[in-house]
Amino acid sequence: MSAPFASVLVIANPASGTYRPETTEAVRRRFADAGLTVTLAVTEQPGQARKLAAETPAPGGPDLVVALGGDGTAHDVAAGLLAGSTEGGGVAAGQIAADGSVFTPTADEHSARRPLSGPARPPALLTLPTGTGNSFHREIWADRPWSEALELALTAPQFRTIDLARVAENGEPALLGASTGVVAQSLITARAVAGAGRERYERAVAESLRTFTPYPGRVLVDGEPVQEGPTVFANVGGGRYRGGRFKLLPHSVLDDGLLDVCVVGAALPLNELPALSRDGGHVGRDGVVYARGRNIVLERTDGRPLVFEYDGDVLETPRERFTLDVLPGALRVVAP
Incomplete structure (x- = not known):
């Protein structure tokens, strides 16, 4: 052909x-x-x-x-x-x-x-x-x-x-997805980490986890709350992988017309997270919520700004709440 x-x-x-x-x-x-x-x-x-x-x-x-x-x-x-x-x-x-x-x-x-x-x-x-x-x-x-x-x-x-996601607050599309908490913080940490390739992100994640404190958060899927309380991260997508190595959304399908969201709470020990998330092993553990929907809302509930990124771009505009909607079938790609 x-x-x-x-x-x-x-x-x-x-x-x-x-x-x-x-x-x-x-x-x-x-x-x-x-x-x-x-x-x-x-x-x-x-x-x-x-x-x-x-x-x-x-x-x-x-x-x-x-x-x-x-x-x-x-x-x-x-x-x-x-x-x-x-x-x-x-x-x-x-x-x-x-x-x-x-x-x-x-x-x-x-x-x-x-x-x-x-x-x-x-x-x-x-x-x-x-x-x-x-x-x-x-x-x-x-x-x-x-x-x-x-x-x-x-x-x-x-x-x-x-499918793509759309960040409602600025109208921008997200190809891989978006995240809060330690995943977003790791992108900030990575700016000062030397090296190239996926090892750089892995070192940034490890460094961020050493000093990270869970934030008070809430996540809504299609208007219904699925998680509220201390939050390590919420990841929405899109793609299954972030940083090339971490399989944060192991059940995500790129063309099902839905966004997957995984929320990790404080019940999961932080030191176990990197190894578990390599193959999606964090899903199903205590304190981890996994859901799907067309509209995802990520919030911080203590009035402080939420650290938020989409496709690796950390949004500098301080907000307590971000909303993502699905754009079904928005991009045509060459695939194997």
Whole structure:
């Protein structure tokens, strides 16, 4: 089976954790050798990947967008594709059209929108990992090397239409998901941790756990409280993995139209958490709540700001409450 695309935009982020210029050139050359028209964009500033991806649904745009970077790059490109698909005259999956209907793609459509007018469906996304955690690549490609994922995309491509989450407070999409507590705090800690790759996140988690104090929290799923009390973290997704190694949402499915949430309370000893969460072993333990729904609310109940992140971006605006809604079938990706 040959690739069902003729043109490709490769968006490479040289600031990603394990980036190498020779990898970018090898990717560009492989697409060119396959007879595809290739455009390479190496980003130079934050937000550039998102802007480039948002422009792709225009007439004459690429059939495939490749995110060569880490989870931050994958987030930016996915957010740009979502923005471009709605601005181009179509309706994103899970969103309400002018006639009041809600678009949910069928298995045959493999599309993140149904055009009302204007250009055809937006391009698919292929992630190739050169980041630190590469959680989204692991989610889709089970940690296949970038070269193997690229070959499969060219020779035996499959497509999957997946859900995203939306942070209600700022309208931003989340590809992997969002979290509070020690998971979010570890991202702040990681800024001062040396090294690259997943070991950096693991060291940041270990360091954060040494001084972390559970916060008074509450979690609501579709309006119903599922947990209230001392909270170590609440993780919403999206993807099963965070930091590339921690399987925080072991039962999550990317295309079921729901968001999973796992809340870890103070009954689970903090020193056991890293080992248990490697394979999802924390789920089912005392003090751990696991639920699914279309709307998830995360709160801190003592009036202090909640440390909150989505897709690795710690939100600096102080709030006590954050809400996430599901966007069913919002993104079309190349999968094995």
